[in-house]
Amino acid sequence: MAGKVGTRTTRARGRSDAEPAEVLRDYYQRMSLVRAFELRASEMYARAKIGGYCHLNLGEEATVVGLMAALRPHDYLFASYRDHGYALMRGLAPGRVMAELFGKTTGVSGGRGGSMHMFDTDARLLGGYGIVGGQVPVATGAALALTYRGEPSPDADAVMCLLGDGATNIGSFHESLNLAGLWGLPIVFVIVNNGLGMGTPVELAAAEPELFKRGDAYRIKGQRVDGDDVLAVRDAAVAALDRARGAREPGLIEATSFRLRGHSVVDPARYRSTEDTTAARSADPVPAFRARLIAMGVVDEAEAAAMDEAADQQVTAAVDFADASPDPTPDELFAYVYATAVPHAPHALPGDPVMDAL
Secondary structure, eight states: OOTTTTTTOBBOOGGGGGGHHHHHHHHHHHHHHHHHHHHHHHHHHHHHOSSOOOOTTTTTTHHHHHHHHHTTHHHHHHHSSOOOHHHHHHTTOOOHHHHHHHOOOOOOOTTTGGGGGOTTTTEEEEEESSSSSTTHHHHHHHHHHHSSSSOOTTTTTOOOEEEGGGGGSSSSHHHHHHHHHTTTTEEEEEEESSSTTTTTHHHHHHSSOGGGGGGGGGGGGEEEEEEEEEHHHHHHHHHHHHHHHHHHOOOEEEEOOOOOOOSSTTOOTTTOOHHHHHHHHHHHHHHHHHHHHHHSSSHHHHHHHHHHHHHHHHHHHHHHHHHHHHOOOOGGGGTTSSSSSSOOOSSSSSSOOOOOOO
């Protein structure tokens, strides 16, 4: 069975009774926004408004919000191709994120990146990477660059690198952890373990399926947390980032959750058993957190419904913005191919007369 096999007894949990009510409400509002956005993205893909690959954060909302709540504004974030929710939680406007999915010029990356390549230097979101694990050595290099900017301190910047469970078996993951441990880099690696590397359960792909232990070989502290618990994720990330900033101790977090849909929007997930699908739905972090807050008296049913409606309205406005945004024009096809001008760079479209291209 895919999913959080063998993890139920080892996951750290957060204490909601110690949190201010306004923080809990804010976290629920954020989780609701990610859920509404991803559901609408799936719908827009089915309507052919979105092309290419599209991977959703459905089922991972608590992990997304918890991790982003732990980051400071000047920290650097490197993500995998499942990056929509992280872009939203780094402060990027939903309209810009949706416009990027639509391939419009008002998108986060000007419509050139699409679902897998959200990028914004102001938010210090440095990708969205389409290659499995491609972000890991780049993020490690960014952490090395930070060591040249000053001495370790509680106020120093840090790097967070997100990756899926499948990326832990590639060579550059181990090479990067080795260098991070050897050089004492200010980076926290976060494995978002939804139990399935595309369609293969972790237990069938990793000889050590408790992935947080992968850091042991490099003397990097690892921890597994409940990815369905936004507070547990946030607290683990804050502690790891603090160690990375002040003591230059890299960290490794494994956040376990269920993926509610297939690997991408076109994946019917027929490899999942009925038992696994039922378990995933029962662990859905959004209604679970909503019920938790209602039971605590933080919100009532009407307030929670109003928060969900507000999220839906934000996403509707985002779709309207993306729909009304202009498409790229053909004359922009070769823009940004090179960082600086080079001789003989392409500047004509296929089929243009040869003399016109000279």
